[in-house]
Amino acid sequence: EGLVTFQKVEQDNRPNKKVYELTEAGRGACLNALMSGEARHRLRSEFIFILAYAPFLPRWRVKELLDQRLADTNETLKDLDRRETEEALQEGQKFCIGFGRAMMEAQRDYILNHGATLLKSCPEDVEMLVQA
The missing domain is CATH 1.10.287 (Helix Hairpins)
Incomplete structure (x- = not known):
């Protein structure tokens, strides 16, 4: 959906990893979710x-x-x-x-x-x- 990009990063002596980053549209979607989401705290233990x-x-x-x-x-x-x-x-x-x-x-x-x-x-x- 164009909200996230990722880049494969090769590492020496470690497994390769993917680095994810929010796009401008992704930051907007994230902010909208933060503004409208409930902030309940649950304890299930x-x-x-x-x-x-x-x-x-x-x-x-x-x-x-x-x-x-x-x-x-x-x-x-x-x-x-x-x-x-x-x-x-x-x-x-x-x-x-x-x-x-x-x-x-x-x-x-x-x-x-x-x-x-x-x-x-x-x-x-x-x-x-x-x-x-």
């Missing part, structure tokens, strides 16, 4: 869904899930640190990085402050559940 059933899971499994989420969150925070050091960030990009950081820090802090209480609600093993 398998992590949260599974933890809703934590009292039915063995404690080791819930701890495993919490530990993995903390590790993932810390990796995301490191990535945000890296992105913040990039030059020529626009104010919108800086805002989004800061917003993401606030969400990740809140997630990390919540798990650290409330994870032990959740773990206490979990049985030691599944056998207890099967017998109940």
